[in-house]
Amino acid sequence: MTRRPVLPGAAELFRRTDTPATPPAAPVTELPTLAAAQASPALRTSRDADTAPTAGGTPAPAAPLALVPDVDGGAPRIVVDELAAHRATLPAAAPKAPRQRAEKSRTRHEEKITVYCSAEELLALETARLTLRGQHGVAADRGRIVREAIAVLLADLEVHGEDSVLVRRLRKN
Structure with a gap:
């Protein structure tokens, strides 16, 4: 066993701040690869399943799939995004304007001295x-x-x- 510490990678330490954070989907079904997603009977959709009426009498839309990178650095995973239809109906948030810094009348000093005082x-x-x-x-x-x-x-x-x-x-x- 190595005594070298295992540190998190940059993907775990840093996150993008210029894109709005999306709330995590409630229960998420994860599959390791795209092939597993296509072979999964739970994710296979047929025309009958797509048009099966719900309690309100309208057809239930199929949950879209999203490709999510694996946290451990492995292959990307396929995730069923159950909130995608809800997010699509929300209005897009206006991008925030960058904050203007107040102009200060400070001059940059190139030289330095050290003064000792009591x-x-x-x-x-x-x-x-x-x-x-x-x-x-x-x-x-x-x-x-x-x-x-x-x-x-x-x-x-x-x-x-x-x-x-x-x-x-x-x-x-």
């Missing part, structure tokens, strides 16, 4: 983020707040030079 600085940054959102209605993540703060400090450095906030704070430390 727990107090990180708490202050998160408090600023929550304050911006709660009191000012500005939704921004921590990275955006840091990028804006850098932009403000660099603009101040360019305009004021020696008297900028950045120069004064770096000289103090």
